[in-house]
């Protein structure tokens with residue numbers, strides 16, 4: 580945005596806040612050009628949709644875990660769950676999850692955006708339930724070439740699934 584790099588964007592009271600790396604060269608009331616880094620946007624879409632897919636799958640695998648938070652940033656991506664799952668079941672869960680991810684990525688499954696963009700936007704992967712979300716996503720799972728489960732660990736009352744993902 581103008582001379583600044585945008586690091587994060589968030590809805591805030593009907594406005595859209597852009598968090599930038601520097602205020603140098605920006606002033607209130609100024610008009611600035613925008614450019615989208617399409618490769619970075621695509622990578623973030625892949626990571627974000629992957630996080631939703633992991634959340635839906637882990638809930639379906641019936642280990643008693645419910646997704647409560649996601650942090651889809653490339654390099655530190657993770658999905659966090661709450662529930663009573665025992666650490667002794669995590670190796671099995673990682674194998675089941677990796678297998679199901681591989682199966683789903685090989686199918687022509689759509690990622691649909693539903694609702695109103697300002698009030699009720701949600702995304703739906705295939706037959707998984709729609710999840711409220713305002714971020715950028717792939718349009719189909721075919722735009723993700725691989726998702727790798729890096730670790731499953733308990734951190735306090737949460738279970739954290741760390742992952743990375745590759746665009747085609």
Ligand SMILES: [Zn+2]
Pocket residue numbers: 627631711712713714
């Ligand atoms: Zn989301």
